[in-house]
Structures are given as C-alpha cells and as structure tokens.
Amino acid sequence: MQIRSVLYFLLCLLLGQVAARGQSSSLDYYFPGIAFDARIPSPQAVLGFHIGEWHLSHDQQVFYLRQLAAASDRIFLEEYGRSHENRPLLLLTVTSPANHRRLEEIRRQHLALSDPENSADLPLDDMPVVVYQGYSIHGNEPSGGNAAVLMAYYLAAAQNAGVEALLDETVVLLDPCFNPDGFQRFAGWVNAYRGLHLNGDAQSR
Numbered sequence: 001m002q003i004r005s006v007l008y009f010l011l012c013l014l015l016g017q018v019a020a021r022g023q024s025s026s027l028d029y030y031f032p033g034i035a036f037d038a039r040i041p042s043p044q045a046v047l048g049f050h051i052g053e054w055h056l057s058h059d060q061q062v063f064y065l066r067q068l069a070a071a072s073d074r075i076f077l078e079e080y081g082r083s084h085e086n087r088p089l090l091l092l093t094v095t096s097p098a099n100h101r102r103l104e105e106i107r108r109q110h111l112a113l114s115d116p117e118n119s120a121d122l123p124l125d126d127m128p129v130v131v132y133q134g135y136s137i138h139g140n141e142p143s144g145g146n147a148a149v150l151m152a153y154y155l156a157a158a159q160n161a162g163v164e165a166l167l168d169e170t171v172v173l174l175d176p177c178f179n180p181d182g183f184q185r186f187a188g189w190v191n192a193y194r195g196l197h198l199n200g201d202a203q204s205r
Contacts, residue, residue, distance in 0.1 A: 027042065034154070034158050037072075037156075037157045039071060040072050040157035047063075047064055051149060051150050055146070056145060058145070058180040061177060061183075065152060072156035074094055074155060075152070076092070076100060076103075084181055093171065094152065095170065095171040095172065096167040109127050110127070136178055137179050139179050145176060151174065
C-alpha cells in the first residue's frame with residue numbers, strides 16, 4: 001500500500017512537470033488566442049527553443065531581431081552604437097507601414113510640439129504617439145532582454161484589429177538591450193549551470 005502511494009505521488013509529480021513544461025514552451029502561454037502571421041519567423045523557429053526555456057544570449061537576440069526586421073514591414077532596425085566589448089546596440093522602430101513612410105514628417109511634428117509658436121496649429125488628433133522602451137540595463141536582470149524579443153515578435157506578427165490600430169496610432173522605439181556585455185555574461189553563466197536539480201554546493205561552480 002505504501003509503495004502504491006509513493007508511485008502514485010511520483011506519477012502525479014511527473015505529469016505536473018510535463019504539463020508545466022508544455023505550457024511554458026508555447027506562444028499561447030504569453031499570447032493566448034492571438035493569431036500570428038506565418039510569414040514572420042517566431043523566436044522558436046529561428047533559435048530552436050521557446051523564450052523561457054533558456055536564457056537568451058545577446059548574440060542570439062541580435063540574430064533573431066535581424067531576421068524579424070528583414071521579414072516584417074512593421075519594423076526598421078538600426079545599429080546606433082557598440083558596447084565596450086564591441087557588441088551591437090540596436091534600435092527597432094515599430095509602427096504601421098503607412099507611418100514608416102512618413103517617419104520624418106512625424107519626427108518634425110513632434111519637435112514642433114516643443115515650440116509654442118508652431119505647436120498651436122499641429123494636427124494633434126492625427127499625430128501618432130511616440131513611445132520609447134528600453135530593456136535590460138543591468139546584466140543580471142535578464143528578463144527585460146528576453147521579453148523584448150517577445151514584444152518585438154508580437155508587434156511584428158500579431159494579426160488582430162487591436163494591434164493594427166495600436167501601430168496606426170503609435171511609433172514604438174524599442175531598445176532591446178541597454179547592456180549587451182552584462183546580458184551576454186549573465187546568460188552564459190546561468191545556462192552553463194542550470195539543471196533540473198539545484199546544487200547547493202558553491203564549490204561545484
């Protein structure tokens with residue numbers, strides 16, 4: 001009887017782990033009910049794993065975002081600098097294709113907002129909002145850089161009226177990683193020592 005109880009407990013534990021693993025590895029976990037454009041590559045399709053299964057390294061993040069920008073007419077990607085260890089610093093401009101065609105006009109309108117002599121006649125109701133988002137400024141705070149990839153994919157590939165309206169009315173300036181060197185270092189350390197069972201022996205590292 002005791003053996004049967006132990007086996008039943010182990011079976012329940014195993015099934016629970018499988019269910020949790022399956023849930024966390026699906027885009028439905030992050031974006032329930034959202035349909036995505038099949039022409040736009042998902043993180044899993046490019047990287048070989050779902051976001052959350054491993055810590056993204058910075059080179060993986062950059063590689064994926066370049067693939068994403070090449071496939072989507074909602075994203076323009078540019079490199080605005082280099083880190084101390086010569087890693088690229090990226091900026092993604094995410095908006096509707098129509099707004100991409102008039103980005104310079106939008107930029108000039110927003111600059112004019114700061115000039116009282118010119119701002120009164122601006123068509124405020126027709127001007128897209130500009131939102132800046134920066135991720136992972138501290139190397140040991142990896143969630144931002146991983147979330148940035150999901151955010152970029154969602155904005156690039158989600159197919160619903162809400163996202164399309166958002167992009168018509170918004171220009172998102174997305175900086176996926178402020179600190180590429182720290183992000184890369186932390187991801188390498190965590191991925192090297194992760195496992196199914198925690199090891200409390202500090203000497204094992």
